[in-house]
Every structure is written in C-alpha cells, then in structure tokens.
Amino acid sequence: MRNFCHGLGHAGLGLAVVAAVACSGGSKPSQLTSGQAGAGSSIGTGGDPGSGGDPGSTGTGGRVGAGGSTSSGRGGSTNVGDGGMGNTSGFDGSGATVNGFFIPMSHPRLFWTPDRLAKAKTWWKTHSFTPRSDQYSVNDQLFAAVVSGNATYCQEAISNTMMVDLSICTADKNGCDDARYDGETAILTYDWCFSTLSDTQKSTLLANWNKWLAAIQKQSWGGVPMSQSNYYWGDLRNEAEWGIATYFESQSTATAFLNDALVTRFANDFIPASKAAGKGLGGLGLEGDQYGPYQAYYASHILFPSIQSGGRDIFDETPYWKGTVLNYIYATPPQKTQSAMRSGFEVFPFSDDEQWQNGSSAQDFNKGTFMTAAANQWAQSNIGAWARQWLALVSPDVEPAAASTDVGGPTQDFTNLPLDYYDGGPRYLYGRSDWTANATTYMFQMGDLYSTGHSHDDWGTFQINRKGRWLSRETTAYTEAVPGYGGTGSQPAYSGFAHNVPLVNGQPGQTVQAFPGEGGETFWMAAPAVKRLESQDAYAYADVDLTGVYHQSSLKDGNAAAQHVERELFFFRDIETFVILDRLTTDTAARSRTFVIHCETNPTLTDATHVKCVNGNQQLAITTLLPAAPSSRTVVDESKVSNPPAAQNVQYRVELNDTPNATQSYLLHVLQAMDTSGTLLSPKVTDSAAGTPGSGTLTVTLDATHSLTLTKGASSSGGSITVGGNSSNLRADVEPFALDGNDVPTWGP
Secondary structure, three states: OOOOOOOOOOOOOOOEEOOOOOOOOOOOOOOEEOOOOOOOOOOOOOOOOOOOOOOOOOOOOOOOOOOOOEEOOOOOOOEOOOOOEOOOOOOOOOEEEEOOEEEEOOOOOOOOOHHHHHHHHHHHHHHOOOOOOOOOOHHHHHHHHHHHOOHHHHHHHHHHHOOOOOOOOOOOOOOOHHHHHHHHHHHHHHHHOOOOOOHHHHHHHHHHHHHHHHHHHOOOOOOOOOOOOHHHHHHHHHHHHHHHHOOOOOHHHHHHHHHHHHHHHHHHHHHHHHOOOOOOOOOOOOOHHHHHHHHHHHHHHHHHHHHHHOOOOHHHHOOHHHHHHHHHHHOOOOOOEEOOOOEEOOOOOOOOOOOHHHOOHHHOHHHHHHHHHHHHHOOOOHHHHHHHHHHHHHOOOOOHHHHHOOOOOOOOOHHHOOOEEEEOOOOEEEEEOOOOOOOEEEEEEOOOOOOOOOOOOOOOEEEEEEOOEEEEOOOOOOOOEEEOHHHOOEEEOOOHHHOOOOEEOOEOOOOOOOOOOOOOOOOOOOOOEEEEEEEOOOEEEEEEEOHHHHOOOOOOOOOOOEEEEEEEEEEEOOOOEEEEEEEEEEOOOOOOEEEEEEEOOOOEEEEOOEEEEEEOOEEEEEEEEEOOOOOEEEEEEOOOOOOOOOOOOOOEEEEEEEOOOOOEEEEEEEEEEEEOOOOOOOOEEEEOOOOOOOOOEEEEEEEOOEEEEEEOOOOOOOOEEEEOOEEEEOOOOEOOEEEOOOOOEEEOO
16 A cells, blocks of 8 residues: 655745644654754663553553652663663652652653753854744744743744644544654643643643544554554654643543653554564664654654653664664765755655655755764664764754753774675665765665565665766665566556566566455465675675565566566675676576666667766676676666656666567676776676586676676576685675674674
C-alpha cells in the first residue's frame, strides 16, 4: 500500500527559515529555527517499562508503571554510562515516577527543567526574535512565550491551537496527518501555557485530545508493527507527550496513553525491531531521506529529553539512535552540492521524496535538531563528538528549544571512523574512498525496507558522488512518473526504472509497497539476500542475490523471465573505481538483459563500449566489458513523460542492452569516478573459458596493479582482488559489523 499525501509548503520567519515540511511526517509546515548548534559506552538494552498500575501503586514489567508512586524532589540525573554524561538537569518539586521516569506535578512537565530554562533565557538575550502570529508558527510562539515571559505569545498559540479539529481522524482512517502537524504544538500549548489557559479552554483541550488520540491509537496504519513509519512515531510522540502533560489532570487516560506509547510501541515493538537484521538494525530511518528523519526528530525534539531529565535513560535502551547519528554522517557527501539546480549539503536520496529538489537536504531542521540532541546526550563520548563534528560541517537548521539549550562539547574528526558503514536492517552500505573533502562517496542499496509506506523498487541500485557532484543517483520523486523501457510508455517513479537496477526482458523487480504483517500485500517471493560482504582499507565488496524480488508470488506473476539475478559490487578506493558484475539467468535464451545507469546531464556515448556522465568538472567514465559490445544502447530523457519529477531531480537514463542468445550470461561494467581532466583507465576482461558461461574465470584488469579474478557461474564463489599489487582472496561470507565498547563502528573479524 502506498501513502499519497502532499505538504502545504509554508515558510516561517525569524533567525532562519527551514524548508517546508511535506505531509505525513515532520512537524507543522514551516518551523522557525534559531540557527545552528555550537560547535561511549557499551550499549545496554535497559529493562522494559512497567505496564502501569492504579494511581499510587507500582506497575509491573520491571519498572514503575504509568500511574506509579508519588514522590517529591529533583527528577534525577541522566547518566549515559561509561561514555560520559548527557544533560544532567532534572525536574524539581513533587510529582510521580511513571514508567521509570519522573513527571513533575507542576507545569511545564515537558522539557523545561530549571537548568534548561535558565540556559534558554540567557540564549534569548542575544538571539531573540518576534514569531509570526499565524497557525504555522505555533512552535515559535510557544518557545518565545517560555523564554521571554511574554504572555501575548501564549495567547497567540492558544488561539491557533483552539482552531485545530481532528474529528475526522477516526479509528477507521489510514493515519492522521494533522495529528503529526499539530499534535506536539497543541500538547505544548496545554503544558507550556497552562497558566494562561482559561478553565474552559483547559477542559476543551483535555476532552478533545483525549478523544482524538484514543481514536488515532486504534488506526492500523501507523500502528504495531510499523515501527519505521512516520505515522507510528508521530502517534507515539503524541501519546507519550500528552500522557506526561495531562498526567495529574486525567491520570487514568494519561496512563493508557503512556503505556501504549512506551510499552506496547516502544519497548515491545520498536526496540526488538531496532536490533533485528532485515528490520531496523543499524539506525537508518527506512522511509527515506525525507520521511525517515521524522522518526528521530519526533523522538529527540521534546519527548526523549523530557524522559531523560526525568531519570530514565531512554536514548540508550537501544543502540539504534547512535546508529542514526552515524547514518547521517555517512549519508552526507563531504562537499556541498555544486549545481545550478540545487545547492547546500545533501544526503543520498532514497524512497519517496518531494523536497529533495529544494537542495540542502542534509541541513533541514529534522536532522539538525536530532544531531544537536545526540551531541548533548553523548557529550563526552565518540558519538556525541562525531555528531558535533557533523553539525560544524553541515550547519543545519535547529529548533529553538534544542539550539538554546545546547551545552556544547568537543568535536572529533571522522578519520578514525571506518570507510564503510553497513545497515544490517535494510542491508545498505555507505562508503567512501577516504575522509577528505574530495572523496568519492557511494551508497549500495541491497535489501528491502521494513514497515514503511514510502519504499521504492530499488533493490541492487547504487549511487555515486564526488567533489560535490552527483555522478549517478536515483531519479528522486514521490508520486511522479518516468518513461518505461526504451523510453516508451510511463512507469511510476518508485519503480525500478528510476533506479540503477538490472532489467531482465525490459523489466525490473516486482512492485512492492507493503510487506508481510503490515496489513498489505507482498508482491515478491523473497527479500534480497546479501551473500558476501567485506570492508577493507583498500576496497569494499558486496554480493547480493536479487532473485526473489523478480520472482512471482502467490499474488503476482512476477518477471518470469528472470530465473536468477545476482549483483556483485566492488570499489577500489585508491583509484576511485567501481566494478559491477551482474550474473543473470533467464528462462529462454532470447531474453534481453540491461545494465542501467542514470546521469544528471545528457551522457556522451563515446564509442561502442564507453559512456561518460559529465557533471561540471567531474565525470563517471563507464566501460562495458561484457558483453563485448552492447546489442543496443538507449538514452532516455526521463522528463519526456506526463507528470515527470521536478526539473531539479529529473535525469537521463542510459540502458545498455544485451541479447546473448543464451540463458546464462553476464553484464560486466567498470565505473571510474574522476576529474574531467584526469587520466582514463583502459579496463580489459579475459575469459578463461569463453563460450562456457558456467565454468572458468573472468579476470578484470584495470591497470598494472589493480585487478579482479572472478569465478564464473550463476552464483558468486571464490575470487580474488589485487589492489596496488597486493592480492587477497575475496571473503566468502558476510563480515560482521557492530559498534564496539567505545561506540566505534567496527568490521570483523
């Protein structure tokens, strides 16, 4: 099932303005930001939250349940373990210990500890602004009200919040976008402006939001087990924050919301999935570079800091969030994009995206706010220092609450990080040639995406960036279309045609937009399987069996022509060169097989076996080694279709076709990332048993000291690589990858 919805695109005013937030995620469109933030330990899983209990009693499940015992005094410090201390400020006064954290009896109950408030008021003296009074600036009105003490801003926020109506968000609907847009600001209006609200306004808000959130809680779309959905996290945030904000006014209902958010969703569903291969392992927000970051933003803006300051170390109950920090680092090429169409620091795009054409995708407030929270949470650990280094490099927008309470801390250079990062959930590999600003960076997308509504049919694709230029990437889109095979017809941009995936008989893998257990259908037979993977100082290597996503399922016929599809990807770091081998078996010898690559600019077909994608002073030089010469080559202008992607996103698709008159064959290509003034390699291939596709070896020679020897056959086995004259056998399995005790991503043994 696909989720189609569009954002409003309003802009805020103030110190900095962030791009409009698209629908079905993020906060209310057009959040005002305050500017930029200033320049480990072994990970424990934590116990499960309690299941709750009657007011004044203790809940079950290993922690004090929602409604637990009443206590007084400071809420306690937030100890993040042997990696250092996070924000140690706690809440003062009497209150209750609920689900393992302290809720103060007096308002505000969310975020504003005495230490945070004092720091924000100091910040305000040099960063004050006048928020707009409209309904798209409530977040800014609330912040200004708290730190300035000007009740006028509360009145504006209250007036705008009282106009919100979620009565259409009934239990039978597929998610509620307005709850994502307006939920947190309405909750913060109740909490942060409680003393300004009239009794009638308080009772109206309490009755309405209790009813609305109870209905939304019952919606299947965005419920368990969709823990990667932006709806899921919007609902979790709203329930938990509303439960905290209203705990002493509506304890029974608040208890139910807290238990659903923090037990049913977070402890029992999200945490297990966040550690599981094929699900969330690695920390990447799986709804893509636009919708994926809403997850971390929802958690880190107000909710998690509030719980942390109440004494529960929720950030460290799963290693997932540390992985999110690392994903933002690896997904960001080291230079700003050099393009007349887009600018700023960008991230590798994937899945639905209706904002990427605006540029600066790494600099939006969702990412900036999370990375600021992470830098504070792990202030004295490697993770926190790397987060702060990323903030210093990228200078993203940051929400005022986060920016004004940033405690600062050290940065740490990225050079002691490995050159590759692997997300074991989606089986994505990010990597680079080195950690300099001139590095070639890449993304290999080898697996499937768990529990999302925004996925694309991008299994096996790759993307490449060098010196601020996209040398090959997906054609970023949401509801738009691209031309079909050979430039004929029209296909959804979420299909394989907008990505660098193998085509068999002119078709990519099967369309899929929902996965087993999510209330939708699965259109492929089996998920892709990464068979071999290794990261070395000199090279990276991955092998993925894609057959299952081309094959039929019980619901669809599939691509019957594709009997076996397997892709191997190699990267030689010192010469910044990729080798891609596709092992293809078809049902009949007559089927075509196609290597696809996208270029931002119109490519040059240099001769029968060479293509150049030139982008400014950078280029990707593509050499076809197998077949000896493509049977045909087609350049498809993907703007030539009804409803094309935005002009800033649209590209040219190069289809390099082969009709080998055999059921088993290979597509073998070399991709050299380089300056346009650089020296081209002259790659060659030697087949030790020409005419017998199932036996022998293929030896790929790139130059005198760089080569590959690959064992022929339908599936990958054996093989060796030579880099700089040094030879080694290719790893036969998947190399382990995890964070070590110091939060350093580590490969091996």
